[in-house]
Amino acid sequence: MNLAQKSATLLCLFLPPLQGAEEEKPVTFSKDVAPIIFENCTTCHRPGQIGPFALTDYKTVKRRAKQIVEVTEDRTMPPWHADPGDVKFSNDRSLSPEQIKLLADWVTAGRPEGDPAETPPLPEFHEDWQIGKPDQIATMTEPFTVPAEGRDIYRNFVIPLNLEKDTWVEAVEFLPGAPEVVHHILYFLDTKGKAREYDARDKRPGFGMNRSNADFRYIGGWDVGTQPTELPHGLRWFIPKGADLVVQIHYHPNGKEMTDQSSVGFHYSDKPTARPWTIVQVPPHFGILQGIDIKAGEKEHLEKATFVLPEDCEAFAVNAHAHYLAKRMELTATLPDGKSMRLLRTSRWDFRWQEDYAFEKPIKLPAGTRLDMLISYDNSASNPNNPTNPPKDVRWGPATTDEMGSITLATMFDTREQKEATHEALRIFLVNQFIDRLMEGNFNGLGGRNAKLVDGQKKLKLLDWNKDSKLSPGERALAIPAIRNSDFMKNFSPIGFE
Numbered sequence: 143m144n145l146a147q148k149s150a151t152l153l154c155l156f157l158p159p160l161q162g163a164e165e166e167k168p169v170t171f172s173k174d175v176a177p178i179i180f181e182n183c184t185t186c187h188r189p190g191q192i193g194p195f196a197l198t199d200y201k202t203v204k205r206r207a208k209q210i211v212e213v214t215e216d217r218t219m220p221p222w223h224a225d226p227g228d229v230k231f232s233n234d235r236s237l238s239p240e241q242i243k244l245l246a247d248w249v250t251a252g253r254p255e256g257d258p259a260e261t262p263p264l265p266e267f268h269e270d271w272q273i274g275k276p277d278q279i280a281t282m283t284e285p286f287t288v289p290a291e292g293r294d295i296y297r298n299f300v301i302p303l304n305l306e307k308d309t310w311v312e313a314v315e316f317l318p319g320a321p322e323v324v325h326h327i328l329y330f331l332d333t334k335g336k337a338r339e340y341d342a343r344d345k346r347p348g349f350g351m352n353r354s355n356a357d358f359r360y361i362g363g364w365d366v367g368t369q370p371t372e373l374p375h376g377l378r379w380f381i382p383k384g385a386d387l388v389v390q391i392h393y394h395p396n397g398k399e400m401t402d403q404s405s406v407g408f409h410y411s412d413k414p415t416a417r418p419w420t421i422v423q424v425p426p427h428f429g430i431l432q433g434i435d436i437k438a439g440e441k442e443h444l445e446k447a448t449f450v451l452p453e454d455c456e457a458f459a460v461n462a463h464a465h466y467l468a469k470r471m472e473l474t475a476t477l478p479d480g481k482s483m484r485l486l487r488t489s490r491w492d493f494r495w496q497e498d499y500a501f502e503k504p505i506k507l508p509a510g511t512r513l514d515m516l517i518s519y520d521n522s523a524s525n526p527n528n529p530t531n532p533p534k535d536v537r538w539g540p541a542t543t544d545e546m547g548s549i550t551l552a553t554m555f556d557t558r559e560q561k562e563a564t565h566e567a568l569r570i571f572l573v574n575q576f577i578d579r580l581m582e583g584n585f586n587g588l589g590g591r592n593a594k595l596v597d598g599q600k601k602l603k604l605l606d607w608n609k610d611s612k613l614s615p616g617e618r619a620l621a622i623p624a625i626r627n628s629d630f631m632k633n634f635s636p637i638g639f640e
């Protein structure tokens with residue numbers, strides 16, 4: 143007896159006879175299965191979309207029925223990587239246990255169609271802009287060709303926005319040029335012209351992943367099957383005049399050569415943001431100064447970071463980022479009263495699916511709340527996602543075969559001062575990581591060993607009065623202002639730029 147049958151038997155034992163009799167009514171495609179599939183799968187599984195086959199009618203669903211039961215029972219589909227936990231997400235794609243059981247019961251019952259007249263119509267899909275024509279459409283300046291076969295491609299494209307004044311934006315919508323192969327994207331803003339420089343140096347359209355995004359400000363992302371992004375709670379994005387948009391696109395080759403020229407639509411707002419907000423990344427800058435150094439073959443490598451929020455805030459979304467080796471990622475908040483809350487846990491991190499997890503309700507985090515981040519990486523040959531076989535030592539870096547990792551909490555404040563104090567605390571967090579790396583002689587993420595860093599290391603060692611090779615808070619007091627004003631940190635804002 144399979145699990146579904148077992149639970150059906152159990153149900154019958156506990157239900158009064160009348161309902162038990164109703165249970166025996168066969169589950170049919172038209173009445174029970176179609177609503178689940180059309181609502182939860184067809185956004186991606188229809189012709190011209192990223193899903194590898196269509197699930198749009200009785201025939202196509204019947205043909206894949208067994209596989210559908212497998213992937214829904216093990217929760218690989220619909221894709222959703224946050225484990226159920228302490229908080230609820232408003233964009234949760236996962237199916238309920240009842241829906242999963244219905245699909246299994248249908249297969250057990252022999253996949254009956256039922257009365258075709260009962261089959262609901264397919265939802266209406268918009269192939270064009272979903273929330274109306276944007277105020278500005280920024281389109282990739284050149285098309286990019288995605289080969290039929292081969293590894294997934296991650297590539298950055300610069301799109302000048304040519305804004306003549308600072309602008310508030312209330313919604314951003316992404317329109318993939320070739321939806322069959324565009325898997326997800328991340329948006330950044332660049333105010334320094336760096337992206338244009340990288341693009342000019344790269345012969346093909348756009349530029350590769352071997353450039354750091356540290357100079358850019360991350361503004362959000364889009365995943366296949368996601369709705370247009372509208373900021374909640376009256377919040378707005380700020381786009382400074384002259385900023386360029388950088389779109390990092392993940393392409394998933396699908397057997398046919400495709401040409402993509404995607405667009406991003408901006409909806410301007412005549413009102414500024416209702417509240418100041420920012421992103422708190424733990425550790426900042428995707429862990430650039432975390433000193434990540436994962437030895438070849440290491441099965442469970444842990445990276446941890448702790449950041450204490452200096453001001454009251456309300457968190458409204460969380461997002462995790464790492465590359466192929468990460469397995470498990472967690473962010474836990476411990477409030478000053480000792481209450482602890484898991485804001486995100488993903489025990490099946492998948493580099494191919496990067497999404498924002500929006501909280502159903504904003505979560506109040508008082509000043510003094512401790513955020514603990516943990517990532518577990520698997521650099522063994524038995525990790526099927528390991529891009530290098532045999533495994534090699536992996537350090538922090540922007541290429542997809544390097545590693546990085548952090549969890550980002552989108553938070554809003556009552557005052558600008560609270561936001562600025564939070565940025566300052568993040569900056570000091572980076573300064574402290576810088577000091578730790580120099581003291582350890584781990585220059586990973588700092589651009590490798592160079593004369594300037596070695597000199598800095600010598601100076602720091604002079605402050606280590608008790609010669610324990612670490613700087614205590616007292617010993618650090620002198621080092622912090624010096625590092626804070628160093629050339630390296632000056633170019634290094636915790637959120638890309640202010």
Ligand code: HEC
Binds near residue numbers: 182192
């Ligand atoms: C957000 C887009 C999206 C949604 C929603 C979605 N899928 Fe998928 N599905 C994909 C993609 C993309 C793949 C290809 C594999 C991958 O990238 O993970 C896939 C692969 C599959 C596979 C093949 C798995 C394999 O191992 O080859 C099955 C079966 C499947 N999906 C069923 C479903 C069902 C059933 C639902 C709804 C309950 C669903 N999918 C919802 C995007 C989606």
